Amino acid sequence: MRPVDWIVLIGTLVTIVSYGVWKGRHRKNLDGYLLAGRQLQWPTIALSIMATQASAITFLSTPGQAYADGMRFVQFYLGLPIAMVLLAIVAVPIYHRLKVYTAYEYLETRFGPKTRVVTASLFLAQRGVSTGLTVYAPAVIVSLLLGWNIHVTNIGIGLLVIAITVGGTKAVSRTHVHQLLIALAGMAVALTIAIHSLPTDVSLLDALHVAGKMGRLNVIDFSFDLKTPYNFWSGIIGGTLLMLSYFGCDQSQVQRYLTGETVQQSRLGLLINGMIKVPMQFFILFVGAMVFVFFQFTAPPLFFNSAARNKVVKTRYASQYAALEQTHAATFASKRNGMREMLAAMHTGDSARADAVAARVRALQTTDANTHKAAADLIAKADPAADTNDTNYVFLSFVIGFFPAGVVGLLLAAIFCAAMSATASGLNALSSTSVVDVYRRFISCDANDRDCVRMSKMLTVFWGLVSIGVGEFASHVGSLIEAVNRFGSFFYGTILGVFVLAFFFSKVGDIAAVSGAVVGQIAVGLCAIFTNTAYLWWNVVGCVVGVVAAVVIQTFLLGVGSRVSGVEASNLGP
Amino acid sequence: MNARGSDVGGRGSEMGKDRDAAGSAPTPDSRQTTPAEPDWPILYATVLAELVILIVAFYAFTKAFA
Numbered sequence: 001m002r003p004v005d006w007i008v009l010i011g012t013l014v015t016i017v018s019y020g021v022w023k024g025r026h027r028k029n030l031d032g033y034l035l036a037g038r039q040l041q042w043p044t045i046a047l048s049i050m051a052t053q054a055s056a057i058t059f060l061s062t063p064g065q066a067y068a069d070g071m072r073f074v075q076f077y078l079g080l081p082i083a084m085v086l087l088a089i090v091a092v093p094i095y096h097r098l099k100v101y102t103a104y105e106y107l108e109t110r111f112g113p114k115t116r117v118v119t120a121s122l123f124l125a126q127r128g129v130s131t132g133l134t135v136y137a138p139a140v141i142v143s144l145l146l147g148w149n150i151h152v153t154n155i156g157i158g159l160l161v162i163a164i165t166v167g168g169t170k171a172v173s174r175t176h177v178h179q180l181l182i183a184l185a186g187m188a189v190a191l192t193i194a195i196h197s198l199p200t201d202v203s204l205l206d207a208l209h210v211a212g213k214m215g216r217l218n219v220i221d222f223s224f225d226l227k228t229p230y231n232f233w234s235g236i237i238g239g240t241l242l243m244l245s246y247f248g249c250d251q252s253q254v255q256r257y258l259t260g261e262t263v264q265q266s267r268l269g270l271l272i273n274g275m276i277k278v279p280m281q282f283f284i285l286f287v288g289a290m291v292f293v294f295f296q297f298t299a300p301p302l303f304f305n306s307a308a309r310n311k312v313v314k315t316r317y318a319s320q321y322a323a324l325e326q327t328h329a330a331t332f333a334s335k336r337n338g339m340r341e342m343l344a345a346m347h348t349g350d351s352a353r354a355d356a357v358a359a360r361v362r363a364l365q366t367t368d369a370n371t372h373k374a375a376a377d378l379i380a381k382a383d384p385a386a387d388t389n390d391t392n393y394v395f396l397s398f399v400i401g402f403f404p405a406g407v408v409g410l411l412l413a414a415i416f417c418a419a420m421s422a423t424a425s426g427l428n429a430l431s432s433t434s435v436v437d438v439y440r441r442f443i444s445c446d447a448n449d450r451d452c453v454r455m456s457k458m459l460t461v462f463w464g465l466v467s468i469g470v471g472e473f474a475s476h477v478g479s480l481i482e483a484v485n486r487f488g489s490f491f492y493g494t495i496l497g498v499f500v501l502a503f504f505f506s507k508v509g510d511i512a513a514v515s516g517a518v519v520g521q522i523a524v525g526l527c528a529i530f531t532n533t534a535y536l537w538w539n540v541v542g543c544v545v546g547v548v549a550a551v552v553i554q555t556f557l558l559g560v561g562s563r564v565s566g567v568e569a570s571n572l573g574p
Numbered sequence: 575m576n577a578r579g580s581d582v583g584g585r586g587s588e589m590g591k592d593r594d595a596a597g598s599a600p601t602p603d604s605r606q607t608t609p610a611e612p613d614w615p616i617l618y619a620t621v622l623a624e625l626v627i628l629i630v631a632f633y634a635f636t637k638a639f640a
Contacts, residue, residue, distance in 0.1 A: 074632070081625040085618045212639025219632040232629070264611065274621045278628055 001146060001408065008409030012182065013160065013416055020164035020175040020424075029449040033456055034101050034432045036170035040259040044173055045269025048256045048425075049247075050277060051176035051183075055422030056138035056415045057392075058284065059183055063190075064304075064394035066288025067295075070218040072230045076485070076536070077281050079239030080247075084274030086240075087248045088267040090503055095254065096263045101436040102429075103254040103499070110502040112510035113441075118517055119498055120437040123251055124430060126491045128463065131426030132470020133487075135161070137392070138419040139471060142412065144307040144387075145396050151472065157416065158468035161423040165431070165460050168453075169259060172424045179417035184280070186414025187287055190395075193403055194290040199297050206343050207293040213342065213358040214296070214365060216289045219282070229534040238536030241543050242485075245492035249499045252429035291398050296339050298402075302328040302372065304393035308379045308386040315382040324375050328368060335364045423467065430463040431456045486535045490528060493542020494520040500543060501550050508554045516550025 001009075031037055040048075065073050100106045104123065108116035139154035164175055198207055211217050221231040228234065247253045247270070260266030302325050303309045312321050338361040345354035376388040399411045435456045440447055447455070497520050501508045508516075523545040524538050533541075 078625070078629065081621050085621055088614075088618070208639050212636075217636060217639045219636045220629060221636075222633075267614070268612070271617055271621050275624055278625065282628075282632070 001412075002405045004406045005409030005412070008406055009413045009416070012410075012413035016175055016178060016182075016417060016420070017160055017163050019178065020167055020171045023167060023171040023174045025167070030101070030435075030452045030456075031449075032170070033168040033453045034428075034436070035255070036168070036173055036259040038259060039261050040170075040173060040265065041261065042265045042268035042272065044177060045257050045260050045266060046272035046276070047180050048173040048176040048259075049253060049269060049273045050280070051180040051418075051421035052252055052256055052425035053246075053277070053422070054180065054183065054280075054418055055134045056419035057134060057422075059187060059415055059418050060138060060141055060395055061392045062281070062284045063288030063291055064391040066216060066285040067292045067394045068391045070216040071282070071285040071289055072218045072221055074219055074278065074282050074285055075221070075230045075232055075235035076239055077243075077278050078232065078235035079237070079241070080243045080277050081274035082236070082240045083243035083247055084270045086244060088270050091248045091499075092257065092260075092266045092270065093263050094503070095258060096260075096266065101258070102251050102433050103249050104251070104433065104437050107498065107502055107513075108441075111498075111508075111513050114510050115498060115502075115513045115517075116437060116441075118514050119249070119495055120433050122491050122495055122517075122521075123249075123433055126488065127250070127252060127426055127430055128466055129470055130487060131423055131430065131463070132467040134419060134422045134426060135467050136471030138415050140387070141392050141396055142415070144305060145393060145400055147307075154471045155468055157419055157423070158464055158471065160416075161420050161427060161467075162461055162464035164420060165424045165427040165464065166457050168456075169255060169428055169432075172428050173256065173259060175424070176421050179421040182410075183414040183418045183421075186411045187284055189407055190399065190403075190411060191283075191287045191290060193407065194287065194294050194398070197294055197298070197402060202293075202297065202343070206346075207290060209343070209346060210293050210296055210339055211289045213354075214292070214362065216292050226537060227532050227534055229536065234534055234536040238489075238534075238539050241496055241539040242489055242492055242536060245496035245499075245539060245543070246488065249492070249495045250429070251433050252425040255429050255432055256425065288395065291395060294398070294402075297336060299329065299332050301397070303375050303379065304390040304397045305379075305387055306393075306397065308383065308388070308390075311386065312379045312382040317378050317382045321375065321378055324371055324378070328371050328375075331364055331368045331371065335361055335368065338364060427460050427463050427467065431460040434459045434463070489535045489538045490524060491521070491542075493524055493539040493544075494546050495542075496539065497543040497546025497550070500547050505547070505551060508550050512550045512554035512557075515553045516546045516548075519549035520546025 062073065095103070095106060098106055098109060100109075102120070104116045104120040107119055135158050136154060139157055140150055142148060143150040143153040164171055195204055195207065202210075208217065221228070222233075223231060224233050225231060226234075257266040257269050260269060301309065309321075312318065338357055342354050342357040342361060345351075345357060376390075379386050380388050396411075396415075399408055403411065435452055439455055439459075440452055444451065494517050498513055498517050501513050501516065520542045524542040527533055527538055527541050528535075
């Protein structure tokens, strides 16, 4: 890091945090503190929703995902626009009409306290851990590559987020706008530099051909396979249910559009998100594909986690690792020559020869992947605690190694902004749910607004410290973006099932809903442990099994007339 | 219903204490910021149509450079 990078990084962070603290002044009642006085307009809502979902993991891990596995990860988001439309039609009018603070508050009006407690608890457990990962993810990568102390980085990010979030939802939403814009600007700069850093005789079209021939532009795959993590069907079916659950039942997102001044503003915020998110993810993955092309002409390190590499070369495995590095260098040279030969064949219109050379280069790519695997095994032998998945380190290694002074600082600022935006929403939602669904509901029912706001601030700090604590213990989580999504998918189907029952099954009551949720969660657990089903399908399993179980329990065990609490859904429908 | 249920109705008066709501800015109830209701079915169809176009474009992109 050069001085100008430090100036850009610190200047950006100080400006953002100061702005957030300033925006968070004078929130004295719960409506103002938790829901920004329900005054926000759709542009702020839309950007806040997007910033909440786009964590630092999105900007660090997604390009690495494209580098290692191609762009097929974009299919994960195909269900998002469908989910936005369904939520705009069904959920937004109900939440607005009831003027709830949290999604789980609605479940009590529909079912009763048991369902509210179960879903709020699932949320607190799931989001508490996930928020810790969103703090830890950038901290570990930045600290390893820049040589910073991991604990100081983790705690530093956590404290910056707490400073913004204590200011309440308005501060969080307003800073989201700036954070997202900085993060996207950073990625645009990264794409520009990646393309301009290609050899002068390699055009953008050539780069696309190289990426495509090496399987990195595999955006859509219509083959149906339950074991493939990302294909069209898992994205459309599993992805829709995951997004319905995430945006409709996860307080970190629900809180964003509950701030809308009207139903119209909240709906528009969701729909704009539905229109922008898929192209945005395509763009971020495309950056990763271009980084891949860059490293076809510029020698990449054998292992992108340089800290792990530096450790292994100081052990008795050093000579073996050096041999692997030599193999990697030789393979890279052959591959680069093959790339040039392939492009020359393409330029002369000899597609048969181009395809033949491409097949040869792909074989070299497989050889290199095996060398990389052997290096990872060696690193694991030398240090069992080392992170042997270097996907998350690809993008930042590229930034640090090849970007000019000042731009590195901008990219780091972008990553920190993304980390703060997602974490702030998480803390904001954890605090809201703790206060509204636990403290004010069960512990201090007569607490006034001032007490609740004070408690919200204390719980924001508490959950912030919990997140820092989770980050301190997190490690070995593989591709971080996949880890977060897998963890979310484990719970989201079940929670969505409860909301589906609330919206569409008016005869199902509190006990049946809770029982269905338990059965659905067990089914997801069994599916995760005993089958190889891709994690996006867990959402389908949790939701469908939960709903069917609740309906069966209500119909055959409890009887349709035995609902013990709640009001008829028909009175709450859109 | 529950302890919180009674709060829903009373929240309107509490909102008046919010500086943003009661200060120089008008309250949400008194503001007229949405002159025309959008045609929601057309908006929903637009979002879904964009998704279809993106899927077709992505598929063409995949095939073009495979």
